[in-house]
Amino acid sequence: VTHVIIVPVFNEAPSVGAVVAESRVHGPVLVIDDGSSDATSAEAHAAGAEVIRHPRRLGKGRALRTGFAAARARGADRVVTVDGDGQHPAAELPRLLSASDQHPDAIIVGSRLGGTSEGLSAGRRNAVRVASFFVTWVSGLSLADTQSGFRVYPRNVLDTVRTRRGGFVYETEVLIAAALRGHPIVEVPIVARPRQRQRSRFRPLVDGTAIGGYLAARTLGRWTCELGCAPSADAALLTRRRQTTHSVDDRRRLSRQRTTSALLATLAAPPILALVLVQTLADDYFPDVVTPLVSMLYAPPRLTPGPITNHTRESDRAATGLALGAEAAAPPVPPA
Numbered sequence: 001v002t003h004v005i006i007v008p009v010f011n012e013a014p015s016v017g018a019v020v021a022e023s024r025v026h027g028p029v030l031v032i033d034d035g036s037s038d039a040t041s042a043e044a045h046a047a048g049a050e051v052i053r054h055p056r057r058l059g060k061g062r063a064l065r066t067g068f069a070a071a072r073a074r075g076a077d078r079v080v081t082v083d084g085d086g087q088h089p090a091a092e093l094p095r096l097l098s099a100s101d102q103h104p105d106a107i108i109v110g111s112r113l114g115g116t117s118e119g120l121s122a123g124r125r126n127a128v129r130v131a132s133f134f135v136t137w138v139s140g141l142s143l144a145d146t147q148s149g150f151r152v153y154p155r156n157v158l159d160t161v162r163t164r165r166g167g168f169v170y171e172t173e174v175l176i177a178a179a180l181r182g183h184p185i186v187e188v189p190i191v192a193r194p195r196q197r198q199r200s201r202f203r204p205l206v207d208g209t210a211i212g213g214y215l216a217a218r219t220l221g222r223w224t225c226e227l228g229c230a231p232s233a234d235a236a237l238l239t240r241r242r243q244t245t246h247s248v249d250d251r252r253r254l255s256r257q258r259t260t261s262a263l264l265a266t267l268a269a270p271p272i273l274a275l276v277l278v279q280t281l282a283d284d285y286f287p288d289v290v291t292p293l294v295s296m297l298y299a300p301p302r303l304t305p306g307p308i309t310n311h312t313r314e315s316d317r318a319a320t321g322l323a324l325g326a327e328a329a330a331p332p333v334p335p336a
């Protein structure tokens with residue numbers, strides 16, 4: 001199985017050389033320079049990468065697509081994506097690839113240890129948790145880190161899963177789209193390093209709103225099918241996926257719990273996200289009243305209530321191919 005490592009970058013001259021050098025040990029590296037105005041291309045090239053350059057900044061999603069097309073043209077069976085800021089240690093790459101060997105049909109996600117909490121500000125962490133909650137609600141996936149850019153994509157996922165979104169939305173969109181097509185998503189915990197430059201390129205207002213808008217649209221779609229108005233193909237897939245080994249009564253009860261949690265979470269989302277945004281923009285000046293609210297309303301077990309025995313978990317896994325990371329950690333719900 002051949003792979004190509006692609007690195008989408010915008011103005012990462014200080015770090016991209018080291019990223020290329022350490023990644024090259026594990027395979028050919030293709031850097032997509034998204035119209036950088038610094039020496040990114042030159043640094044990447046000097047370190048031994050092939051470089052494709054966009055004439056101007058088109059966003060991370062477009063850069064990834066350029067990379068995927070180039071990897072496909074080079075006959076790659078799978079594509080590894082690594083951020084150019086040095087946060088993803090190449091030493092973890094063999095673990096991601098071996099997970100991909102075991103699950104050839106899955107997207108492998110290098111999940112930042114501790115469910116994205118390490119090295120993230122409270123605001124960013126809350127935003128990721130709210131996003132992950134709605135990703136679970138619309139797709140049935142329970143993942144700790146839906147925003148990690150350290151991944152392995154099998155070629156058949158790239159060939160069959162249609163995506164339209166750009167920027168930082170791509171990574172959320174592709175997970176949901178792939179899961180609804182029945183591709184497993186497998187998380188491999190990794191330890192992320194601190195970034196070298198001080199600020200994230202993620203702009204809370206612009207990029208956060210784009211992801212929020214995308215998830216809001218999907219959530220709306222999910223509610224329409226929940227209310228029975230427009231049973232979509234997605235809903236059918238999701239329902240089939242849930243028909244595991246629970247009894248009918250159990251399934252009804254679990255589904256009621258899930259719906260109530262999702263309803264609360266949906267209604268609370270606009271004010272909570274406004275608070276999260278203020279918290280992100282004004283980081284240290286804001287007493288953290290938001291985290292407890294987010295913990296209460298957006299805890300992953302609220303969408304994946306038990307009781308789930310180990311036996312059921314195993315058969316769930318077999319039946320759905322889902323990575324059950326967060327689900328496995330869910331405490332069993334006491335009998336009613």
Ligand SMILES: Nc1nc2c(ncn2[C@@H]2O[C@H](COP(=O)(O)OP(=O)(O)O)[C@@H](O)[C@H]2O)c(=O)[nH]1
Nearest residue numbers: 008009010034059060063083084085200201202
């Ligand atoms: N191609 C491209 N890459 C970008 C853009 N913005 C950020 N990136 C890259 O996406 C990766 C993740 O960005 P980063 O700022 O580290 O985000 P964070 O670590 O999630 O806060 C880095 O490799 C960036 O260079 C962009 O507009 N275009």
Ligand SMILES: [Mg+2]
Nearest residue numbers: 083085087195
């Ligand atoms: Mg980063």
